Amino acid sequence: MSIWRRTGLTTRIAIALAAVAVASVGISTVLANLGLHNRVDQASEARTTAATTHAAEVAAALYAREGKWTPQTRAELEHAASIGGYSLTLIESSAGSTKPSASTSAVRVDGQRVGTVVLEPEANGFVMREDQSLASRLDRLHLLAAALALLLGVLSAPLIASALTRPLRRIAAAATRLRNGELDVRVDEGGPHEIAAVGQALDELASTLEQEELLRREAAADVAHELRTPLAGVISRIEAAQDHVIDDEQANLDAMRAEAQRLAELMEDLERFSDAQRPGLTLNKMQVDVCELARERLAIRRADLDRQGLAVIEEIAPPAIVLADRSRLTQVIDNLLTNASRYTDSGEVRVNVHQAGGKVFIAVSDTGIGLSEDEAAHVFERFWRADPSRSRGTGGTGVGLAIARELTRAHAGTIDVESEVGVGSTFTVSLPASTPSQ
Numbered sequence: 001m002s003i004w005r006r007t008g009l010t011t012r013i014a015i016a017l018a019a020v021a022v023a024s025v026g027i028s029t030v031l032a033n034l035g036l037h038n039r040v041d042q043a044s045e046a047r048t049t050a051a052t053t054h055a056a057e058v059a060a061a062l063y064a065r066e067g068k069w070t071p072q073t074r075a076e077l078e079h080a081a082s083i084g085g086y087s088l089t090l091i092e093s094s095a096g097s098t099k100p101s102a103s104t105s106a107v108r109v110d111g112q113r114v115g116t117v118v119l120e121p122e123a124n125g126f127v128m129r130e131d132q133s134l135a136s137r138l139d140r141l142h143l144l145a146a147a148l149a150l151l152l153g154v155l156s157a158p159l160i161a162s163a164l165t166r167p168l169r170r171i172a173a174a175a176t177r178l179r180n181g182e183l184d185v186r187v188d189e190g191g192p193h194e195i196a197a198v199g200q201a202l203d204e205l206a207s208t209l210e211q212e213e214l215l216r217r218e219a220a221a222d223v224a225h226e227l228r229t230p231l232a233g234v235i236s237r238i239e240a241a242q243d244h245v246i247d248d249e250q251a252n253l254d255a256m257r258a259e260a261q262r263l264a265e266l267m268e269d270l271e272r273f274s275d276a277q278r279p280g281l282t283l284n285k286m287q288v289d290v291c292e293l294a295r296e297r298l299a300i301r302r303a304d305l306d307r308q309g310l311a312v313i314e315e316i317a318p319p320a321i322v323l324a325d326r327s328r329l330t331q332v333i334d335n336l337l338t339n340a341s342r343y344t345d346s347g348e349v350r351v352n353v354h355q356a357g358g359k360v361f362i363a364v365s366d367t368g369i370g371l372s373e374d375e376a377a378h379v380f381e382r383f384w385r386a387d388p389s390r391s392r393g394t395g396g397t398g399v400g401l402a403i404a405r406e407l408t409r410a411h412a413g414t415i416d417v418e419s420e421v422g423v424g425s426t427f428t429v430s431l432p433a434s435t436p437s438q
Helices: 002-006 009-066 071-083 126-179 193-242 249-277 290-307 326-342 373-378 388-394 400-410
Strands: 086-092 103-109 112-121 285-289 310-316 321-325 347-356 359-366 414-420 424-432
Touching: 009 071, 009 086, 009 103, 009 112, 071 086, 126 193, 193 249, 285 290, 285 326, 290 310, 290 326, 290 347, 290 359, 321 326, 321 424, 326 347, 326 359, 326 400, 326 424, 373 414, 400 414, 400 424
Parallel strands: 310 347
Antiparallel strands: 086 112, 103 112, 285 321, 347 359, 359 424, 414 424
């Protein structure tokens, strides 16, 4: 059993095909031999019966000529039978019984039975030799056909097995390359439907891994890029302090604290983004009044917006109930408000909450710098900024909108943006509405 387990699939299929060929040929040969030998025996019996009938007709003619059985009549009949390879026995009507295995035929003259002809093939006679020769030739032909069929089956089995397992070997080779880190490998999806389906699944896995590897590298590069600026600022200020080239030490400490605070915010945003992207994100869902939540978040942010000189407009029409994780939904609204204030120097921030068509919509609009069509296509990507220098100056990490998108998706919702350069932007979150509990 252990040897069989170590045997490859190609060898197993080849052995199975060879075994089927051997069994098929063996059964066919045995059945053919049995059938043909029976036919040969039947033909021999039919020929003997015909010869017996003919001998009885000749015997009747001789009896009618002589009027009785004579030794000469017997001799003529026996001689004629021996020429055909038979031994003949003539039994008068008053004689005893015949051999069970012999062929017999009554001799009748004018309707009267005058005797019986008994005919048997001679053991070394012509008829027996012909029958035996025919049977021998048939046996040799069967054996030759069986040998050729077996040889063909044994020789073709490995070729057929190799052809059948070639797609599997191709898939195994691709899987090995994939395991070794060649994520761009793809399988030629040839072969039967089932094997092609396996190849397609492997290709999809390779594509997913390749995309994830690309995202991982991009994330590492983005994080390194984002960390480099504040770290460089902190290091340069420390070196300046060590070299005693800064007079205002307090201002220097304040600047370093600001850079460290920025690093802390970046780490916190990255942690939130990682949580939001985690498969099976745990949500403590409950019925949340989005109108109440939006008013609460605006009240908290209103002082900051007033200091910026931004007018706050509320367009909140209750009720607007959703089944959501309140803390996660709070993150979404806060991130949208932060984004609106960060990119708006003057004008207004408008918050619209309403329910329509079984959905609750949260729209946050601003009158800021706006986005071009190309910029709007990338705005939800992590670390992407329409104006990188402005974002760093206002403390942005470039992760807030990406977090908002992932958390919205986790709630089976969508988030979209409409924007025009120099006019402003509107970010709209759509969530499935929920019926208020009684």
